[in-house]
Amino acid sequence: MVQKLVFLPRLESLRGLAAVSVVGYHASGQFTDTYVTGMAPVVLFFVLSGFVLARSLARNDDIIEFLRHRIFRLFPAAIATVLLLTALHEAFGFYHGFEPDFSPLNVILNALMIKHDINGPMWSMTVECFATPVIILSFLAGRRFGPRSLIPLIAILFGLSFVGPYAHLLGGYANLAPLHAFVLGVALHFSGRGLVEAIGGRQMAAAIVACILFFYCGLQKQTAPIIFLEACSSGLLIALIAFGAPQRGFRFLDQPVIGFYGRISFSFYLLHMIGLSIAVRISSIAGWPMLSILLSTVLGVLLTTPMAWMSWRFIEKPFIAMGKKWRDPRRGAVTTT
Template sequence: MIVVQKLEFLPRLEALRGLAAVSVVAYHASARLTDTYVTGMAPVVLFFVLSGFVLARSLARRDDIVEFLCQRIFRLFPAAIAVVLLLTALHAAFGFYLGFEPDFSPFNVLLNALMIRHDINGPMWSMMVEWFATPVIILAFFGARRFGPGLLIAAIAVLFGLSFIGPYAHLLGGYSNLAPLHAFVLGVLIHVAGRQLVDTIGRWHVVTAAGACVLLLYCGLQKQTAPVILLEACSSGLLIALIAFSPAQRGFRLLDRPAIAFFGRISYSFYLLHMIGLSLAARIGTIAGWPIASIVLTTILCVLLTAPMAWVSWRFIEKPFIAIGRRHRLARSIAGEVIAGR
């Protein structure tokens, strides 16, 4: 039996994703222009927790696994494939590439488009992990429904323990890292028990939110060890719970600003495209002997260069394919009703 539940869209969480996507630019600009171990993992961990939460809500709305997987395919792959093809075309026309020159043979381009490899566009490692995590999210959601949140806590503990093991963390190869896999399960846990957590926090919402932001920023500036990644996931989970289940919270009004909402809408394409913008911005914005000024200027230029590209991708690739996914869901629903009526 398919279970259907009505859950409202949460625009502040989309806006939070936009802020995280923009912050990745600053992290990557710092890594490009200075000798640092800061990698930008913290915003990605936030993405993972948010994905676990949002996808659990999607399953709660309608727990049809086939429909869920189809929607994930229409959501993730079209924009990612477009960026891989764009980089392939830029390399063929101008010799342009990101990082170390990858293999642009047709077979490797296909592997990148299918998110099996990510050497053409490095940031797509996180999309590989997200696709790998999809069955984990599904199992976590249905496991929590059957056995309660205690199962999710146990799963998080097991995955955290595995994150110390190098072969596990780097199982997918390249830049990919499975150490934050528990963040997806934590997102599902926030969906299941986040309201109780927020009720427990009580009137200390503002202090808790501020503390979570400080902790996330602090951890983002540290070497990304397994305990640091866990702290990033926990602080991200706190923020997501407070935003989702404390809508009257004044401290989050920044997320209601139209400009922030705009970056939330284009955040996926922005993340996929930002290394192209960063490569161009670094050539313009680097000032010899002024590393901090170079980072700030490069970050601003990258955002300005990437945002229009991301909007085009969102408007003409993401939106149409998301609409196709919704029509597919509607068609399945109608077909199911017809069969049930018979």
């Protein structure tokens, strides 16, 4: 079953802003003793991923093709990043965070996103891989029984997010507490338009409230209720951008530079700790933590950007194209979805 759905560039730009903001969050942790971890942008990534992947399945519900495209989309850039960090450690002793195990087996496990100790931010990719069957089943359930059928699953996953052994089931830095965010994103694919229509002429006010709530939660300790509120506020913003009337408040997302960071956002997220680690060494000013954070954030973004662009241009794009051109033997033709 194939359904025509248009590309939404503002959502790509939103993802780019979230990726860049992670640099600021992580820079703060380098100079201050804070419980602010940068979870909020990751929760937004998860809601957006559920929404976008549901749209992808709506366009083409062939699960085999979907999984193949996900492999070609996620793994090449992730593998390249792990190999780059391994090479930097071998050549210069470079690493970020706690020194990880660079044995061949652990490098392979990191490259496959089963572990993430070599590149800590890749914990979110470990969770995303774990969430893939949840996203598929949520989409199938939503299409068959309607979006309300997903409410019990969201409620169950939210309840489990209070349980420590569940939240840390995948080990390392991985946190399953935001798993419900993916299902919420899938639900928005089916019900987002109705939600926005119910808001009516108060869409800009709703967007402002969602932004305030999101930023407030992003500065709090990441408890289960806070993560849930981040998912809800992210979902409202995504629905308003995807289905709402054109709003002046969202026009900044049309800026070419923001769109650029949206395109390279995946590689940027994977590589940003390399750029930030170098920036912290250069920008640290004793006795001036806030200035050090600001300088490190700006320099970290500048150093990461060319690396991310090269990864996007020479790794992401070719492998995505390869996945789309894969010949499906059941059809005897080249797939184009």
